[in-house]
Amino acid sequence: MAVLKSFVEVHPDSHFPIQNLPYGVFKPQPSSSPRPGVAIGDYVLDLSEVASAGLFDGPLLRNSDSFLQPNLNKFVSLGRPAWKEARATLQKLLSATEPTLRDNKELRQKALVPLSSVELLLPVVVGDYTDFFTSLHHTKNCGLIFRGPQTPVLDNWYRLPVAYHGRASSVVISGTDIVRPRGQAHPSGGSTPYFGPSLKLDFELEMATIVGPGNELGKPVDINNAEDHIFGLVLMNDWSARDIQAWEYIPLGPFLGKSFGTTISPWIVTLEALEPFASQAPKQDPPPLPYLTEKVSKSYDISLEAHIKPAGHEDSGVVTRTNLNHLYWTLTQQLAHHTINGCNLRPGDLLGTGTVSGPEPESRGCLLELTWNGQNALSVNGLNRKFLEDGDEVIITGYCKGSDYTIGFGTCSGKIVPAAP
Numbered sequence: 001m002a003v004l005k006s007f008v009e010v011h012p013d014s015h016f017p018i019q020n021l022p023y024g025v026f027k028p029q030p031s032s033s034p035r036p037g038v039a040i041g042d043y044v045l046d047l048s049e050v051a052s053a054g055l056f057d058g059p060l061l062r063n064s065d066s067f068l069q070p071n072l073n074k075f076v077s078l079g080r081p082a083w084k085e086a087r088a089t090l091q092k093l094l095s096a097t098e099p100t101l102r103d104n105k106e107l108r109q110k111a112l113v114p115l116s117s118v119e120l121l122l123p124v125v126v127g128d129y130t131d132f133f134t135s136l137h138h139t140k141n142c143g144l145i146f147r148g149p150q151t152p153v154l155d156n157w158y159r160l161p162v163a164y165h166g167r168a169s170s171v172v173i174s175g176t177d178i179v180r181p182r183g184q185a186h187p188s189g190g191s192t193p194y195f196g197p198s199l200k201l202d203f204e205l206e207m208a209t210i211v212g213p214g215n216e217l218g219k220p221v222d223i224n225n226a227e228d229h230i231f232g233l234v235l236m237n238d239w240s241a242r243d244i245q246a247w248e249y250i251p252l253g254p255f256l257g258k259s260f261g262t263t264i265s266p267w268i269v270t271l272e273a274l275e276p277f278a279s280q281a282p283k284q285d286p287p288p289l290p291y292l293t294e295k296v297s298k299s300y301d302i303s304l305e306a307h308i309k310p311a312g313h314e315d316s317g318v319v320t321r322t323n324l325n326h327l328y329w330t331l332t333q334q335l336a337h338h339t340i341n342g343c344n345l346r347p348g349d350l351l352g353t354g355t356v357s358g359p360e361p362e363s364r365g366c367l368l369e370l371t372w373n374g375q376n377a378l379s380v381n382g383l384n385r386k387f388l389e390d391g392d393e394v395i396i397t398g399y400c401k402g403s404d405y406t407i408g409f410g411t412c413s414g415k416i417v418p419a420a421p
């Protein structure tokens with residue numbers, strides 16, 4: 001079958017071919033109101049213009065105002081049949097052989113906006129943010145570093161996807177500066193805690209689920225229906241202050257060491273776009289309990305990289321390369337487990353996968369592991385790094401490489417600025 005092509009020119013290396021069509025929210029001008037869009041090549045297609053022109057003409061979206069909203073919460077709440085209808089409409093509208101938009105100069109000029117000229121915003125209002133801990137390699141390394149060699153991975157980890165409740169208010173869009181947090185820390189062997197700017201500021205390379213339709217309080221999601229509740233994925237950086245974290249986390253878990261900022265990428269890549277890159281999830285031993293046992297156990301082959309760009313440098317240096325398919329617990333197991341006690345999820349909720357570390361030392365997803373808590377410096381563009389310095393920009397990227405096109409996530413970046421005085 002011929003490969004689907006758009007009339008919008010798309011560079012072969014672009015993350016945003018017609019096969020992707022990730023959803024975001026943008027402002028065409030600083031004074032404009034936010035509106036939903038999909039990325040196509042170097043452009044964003046304004047979905048409020050497409051809707052206003054009456055071009056969503058399928059049965060589910062014909063009279064819908066879901067693209068006349070300042071965020072995607074309403075659209076993601078509609079569920080997979082509406083998402084499929086929107087995707088079919090947009091792929092047809094943007095295809096090389098379809099004249100409706102291609103030959104309508106006026107509409108094209110209104111609806112196709114150069115990406116370089118827009119401001120990208122958070123795609124959804126995130127009501128709740130949860131962070132899982134699903135890489136065995138990350139769990140083992142953190143266990144060794146924080147707790148020593150006795151039992152780096154506790155028995156519960158193999159039985160359930162461990163997580164903590166994160167902080168939604170500090171989830172920010174890619175490009176937002178991150179202020180170095182201040183807090184209490186306790187130097188190892190030291191007798192009294194100190195207060196000041198974190199000396200062990202780190203990134204965590206993660207991906208995150210954007211929840212579609214939620215579930216009613218008291219009604220868990222069945223594991224085999226969990227995929228119906230997943231709209232798509234974004235890149236995520238769970239900034240972490242390791243010195244604050246190590247001192248505060250016993251016995252209740254992460255708090256101020258992580259809640260000062262979490263960055264997500266602007267484009268939500270849908271599960272439909274990722275489907276050609278689905279892979280078999282790793283075998284689980286011991287087998288999970290029935291409520292976590294799924295008919296199809298799916299992961300995705302998504303290559304992930306983190307780069308650091310020190311202040312004043314033109315280029316960034318790569319510090320890790322990993323893949324989403326290293327994770328032990330699947331996205332659907334995470335979601336089903338989250339609701340098994342009756343907890344309700346809502347459209348736009350953000351479920352971080354946890355740090356995506358792979359088995360090789362070069363595939364570790366954070367500096368804590370890469371430098372083994374600052375014992376071994378990493379060389380970045382000729383500079384030594386144990387933890388992040390002021391002015392460092394961390395850039396995460398992710399993509400699935402097919403033979404004819406790339407499905408990419410763009411980038412998720414943030415720069416460290418000095419702590420408050």
Ligand SMILES: O=C(O)/C=C/C(=O)CC(=O)CC(=O)O
Pocket residue numbers: 131132133134135138139142143146204206238240249254353354355
């Ligand atoms: O092992 C610990 O005490 C803590 C580990 C983390 O900081 C991990 C966390 O945020 C979850 C994850 O990213 O996998």
Ligand SMILES: [Ca+2]
Pocket residue numbers: 131204206238352354355
């Ligand atoms: Ca994390």
Ligand SMILES: [Mg+2]
Pocket residue numbers: 237238239240257258259260261262
């Ligand atoms: Mg964080």
